[in-house]
Amino acid sequence: MNEVYKPEKFVGKPIERVEDEALLRGVARYADDYPARLDTRHAAILRSPHAHAEIVSIDVSEALAQPGVVCVITGDDLLEYVDPFLNIVKAPMKLWPLAVERVRYVGEAVVLVVAMDRYIAEDAVDLIQVEYKLLKPAVKPEFAASEEAPVIHTECDSNVLSDREFTYGDPDKAFEECDQKVEIEIDFPRSSITPMENFVVMADYHPAENVYDVLSNFQGPFTVHPVMCRALRVKNTGLRLRTPANTGGGFGIKVAIFPYIVLMAIASRIAGKPVKWVEDRLEHLSSATAAPNRIVKIEAAAMKDGKVTAFRLDQLDDYGAFLRAPMPGPLYRMHGVTTGSYEIPNLYVRNRLVMTNKSPSGMVRGFGGPQMYFGIERVMHRVAIELGLDPLDVIEKNLISANAFPYHAAAGGVFDSGNYQAVVALAKKEGKLKELMERRDKARAEGKLYGIGYTAVTEPTHSNMGYITTILTKEERAKRSPTMGTNSNATVSVDPFGGVSCSTEVPPMGQGHATLMAQIVAEQLGLQPTEISCNMELDTQKDKWSIAAGNYSARFTSGPAVAVQMAAKMMRQKLAEIAAPNLNIPVEEVEFGNNLIFARDNPDNFLKFYRVAGTAHWSPASLPDGMAGGLSESAVWTPRELTAPDEQDRINTSLVYGFNFDFCGVEIDRDTGEVKIDHYVTAHDAGTILNPLIAHGQILGSYSHGVSEALYEEFVYGDDGSFKSGTFADYLVPSATEVPEPMVLHVETPSPLTPLGAKGLADGNCMSTPVCIANAVSDALDNIKDIQLPLFPSRVSELIHGDEPPPPERLSQAAEETPAKTSSGKSSAITGTGQSMVPADPQTVWDTLLDPIKLAVVIPGCHGLDEVAENDYRAEITLGAGPVRGKFLAHVKLSDLNEPKSVTLAGGLDGPLGSSQGEGRVRLEAVEGGTQVSYEYSVEISGKVAAVGSRLIEGGARVVVNQFFSRLIKQIETPGSVTAGEAGTPSLFQRILQWLGIN
Amino acid sequence: MPKLNQDSLQKIDFTLNGVAETGTAEPRMLLSDFLRNVMGVTGCHVGCEHGVCGACTVQIDGKAQRSCLTLAVQVAGRKVDTVESLAGRENPLTDLQQAFKTHHGLQCGYCTPGILMSTSEFLDRNPNPTEEEVRDMLSGHLCRCTGYAGIVNAIMATIEERQGKAAAE
Structure with missing residues (x-):
């Protein structure tokens, strides 16, 4: 080595990922790919078709009798083994892994079947009969929060579990003194980011040690580990949780596996064998998790020049049926940032969290940021519009100035560093804002709908565990030991042959953490990143982990990566101390590079890296005095800036705060309402960038989620709480044709708080992009005030053209049948009216309708009707086609009997494919030649069948009703001509099957 | 096409990633499950099981197909290539x-x-x-x-x- 050596730098370089080789060959191992023991049994779950109901009875006998079924477990069976999961507000609600006594959302797990294989288990699930007594649901958050709403958890006083007000500065005075009060209301929809890999749990109970041994693609935070342990009645050592080397995407969603971890752990104990469960997509969409939908009222106090002096926010966050750890994170982890990127000293916030009959909310990328920034950035836009100013001028006027850092935000966020003005300037210049404005002018001159939107977002990363305690009053906090800060763990080891390994406490979800770890370690030890072995599996029984461990809040670069660097530096120091005497130089002069350890000023004086490493293993007695043998260095990184909420409820919610400024141009198709992103620029300051390739990829992914939140994704619920988005044909995930590539720009202002200078950047666009697009759409549509996401073409069309006009005359027949409206705020019931002429007198028709034997013959697919009480009937009905048939239990009650003129029929169907509830009024009128039967009905459909094809069901319901009347007429005309038990609606089910690709 | 008994295991001879292989499956078993759980070819991933996401795409006789919408018995005598073949x-x-x-x-x-x-x-x-x-x-x-x-x-x-x-x- 003759040239002067320059240490090779890897941090900051766009190095190809070390993970990719295995992934591209298809040999990378995900949770479902791990070998299972030969005696492993497989689980399937029966889920609730109802949003809110009492469980009257569960009959599992037929399922249990199936060959291959090992056991069938109900909620009651679990009570012997588990306690309810804890929640932060200590609400007395009971969240169990399976429903007990009541179901509270469609898709809630009710019964677990364990069988030889998944096919058998699913067959058995279909044979379980559950009788429910329906309860009134509370679906919309405002209703659920009202006095009239049914209380979902009877142990609680109301559905509002927490109602806290916070005042910082003097907002009332600011509003009194302002020139203009600007307000806006937001109804942020419910959505998720569905990872392509669903949940997987493989559990094995070891009775000898009383240890539940679980492999699962859980992503953390590991604050949830003790929640599981408490439920399982074990200490942390009693739940050995292992996470796999690869996971098919997380985005926060994969914390919501934890109730299933506990469920399968107990199932394994009951079954006496390992139990494996792989979630399917319908289960995932209906039941896994969602970002909470939120109602926000936000007011800004503005001066004439656009300066904003105060915000008032009233936030109502919808957590679904249960408050499940780590909820209500989305409401509080952004708390310190509630004034956004602006110098606004006065703030009032009211935070309420409400329970509704929807799937429980959870962690989703952005974690409260998309909801909060949608309000803030929409109101900033409105400030500009209402004062007649330029929206970008208003943003720039209020941005935190570069010399104000570290900036203490009103609610307690301490923004470590930044230069927001530099980011905006870069975006304007490189992103060609001037040209974009000319483009807008030109498009508008041509009569096109074109708009430009802007957003500025401060992105908090690396959460302070203490933020969640802001939900408690200071008196409540004083009663418990304070929670604050985070730890991050990492270990670097060198083996006797010089092989280097590194591990940390973050289950990988695809971000490329192994590459970043390899870069950091290789740079310290003078090796190549490809030479560093990073085993990304995590084992709570054997690895070092902290309670803050996990993959969330973009904490890797400012957390575990720092611990990796600390451990690598410790290793470097130790190796230098071993090498120095042998090189005959002081330790300070030892350098590393090219697999050598050498004298910095005389590279010819060197030792091979593996030789030095070997010394520590093969001849520990020769090590310098006081030095421990072996080569394994572990570091813990604990930033001290993260303190508990103070007396004034100020909380520094995160360690570091990045920033991004976005602008975009959108064109709206006047005819279809389609929003097309024409130009999108996003400029970031995330401190030091560790790997530009990976950073770029994170921003593109985050942006893509922002686009889909803005334009496509929404979990839709009917008024009865039925779930309508159970497939990827109903829940729209954008494909390559819907996500144009944005321009990504960077400014690097290193954080002074982390040794690497890096901040997170993976969430910013989830927060900025939805509202940036919304602001652009508003600009395109004459500054329209109310923008409801997602901006489906139909919704935008309504904004352009107003409500749909009534259909022309010739379609009036069809118009009588009002289809289910799936957009929120409108009725989801299938309703219809009709009339038929029956050639018999009203009394004959009446007698047929009220005679169970005759009626049984008329109902399509009915196998006999039992009168269980007066005018109260039960029946078993088969609806189906081809190889798949669904058996349903029907119940019908007759009321308002006015013989022989009118009767009301109310009832429903329940079966493995779903359930329905309906009511109809039938009127009989004597006319010439017989009886005019007129009817009106309203049917709500719920469960699996509604989730996977509600659009197809509407037609099917009508077919059943029509069949009923045609059979009635036929039966009266020619008694005996109708055969009982004929399956109804073949066309409907065939259509679903074909559409699902099964038939 | 022969009518198969739903409970009887079928022997499936086919070419998997260029090698002649044999496995058994019930007639209703999906090709994706067969490849993963019987043949152990876990590079074929399952994302939605209703044909939308495309994660389970394999080539059957050289054509890209959804293995979640194909039954295992349908590939008897045919050539199946997964990502492991590349x-x-x-x-x-x-x-x-x-x-x-x-x-x-x-x-x-x-x-x-x-x-x-x-x-x-x-x-x-x-x-x-x-x-x-x-x-x-x-x-x-x-x-x-x-x-x-x-x-x-x-x-x-x-x-x-x-x-x-x-x-x-």
């Missing part, structure tokens, strides 16, 4: 795979095998597509990590490189 376990990555690496066309990698199987067949059929055509082809696959830009760039770079090579020859 470079095998130890050969260098194909140009397409390498381009995914260079252009950061994958993050969690779960959707990647399906995309590689569709793309490799597509480029055989259509060696000179426009970016719009590539995006159109990709619309049969859902990826939640990348926002697709890296994937599109990787494929476009592969096309360019292949054209460069073809011109040089």
